[in-house]
Amino acid sequence: MKFRLKAFGAHLLGSTLALTLVLGALDYGWYHFPGWHLTDAVHVVVVMIGVDVVIGPLITLIIANARKPRRELARTSP
Numbered sequence: 001m002k003f004r005l006k007a008f009g010a011h012l013l014g015s016t017l018a019l020t021l022v023l024g025a026l027d028y029g030w031y032h033f034p035g036w037h038l039t040d041a042v043h044v045v046v047v048m049i050g051v052d053v054v055i056g057p058l059i060t061l062i063i064a065n066a067r068k069p070r071r072e073l074a075r076t077s078p
Contacts, residue, residue: 003066012057019052 023045027036036042 004061004064007064008057008061011060012053015052015056019048 026041031039031041
């Protein structure tokens with residue numbers, strides 16, 4: 001269980017950091033204040049947060065296993 005919590009924490013931290021950087025770049029560089037509301041980007045952001053920051057780490061918490069080889073855990077595609 002300790003391994004799963006570490007993997008969950010790492011995934012959550014990485015996802016949150018990546019999403020913060022992407023949203024920060026979009027907010028300060030691409031869209032300015034009215035642009036977010038005019039393009040309905042708020043709905044897209046809610047979906048991104050739900051998938052990237054909530055579902056991803058939860059799946060990691062469920063699937064992570066210390067007995068799996070590190071190469072298999074880091075694999076992105078079958």
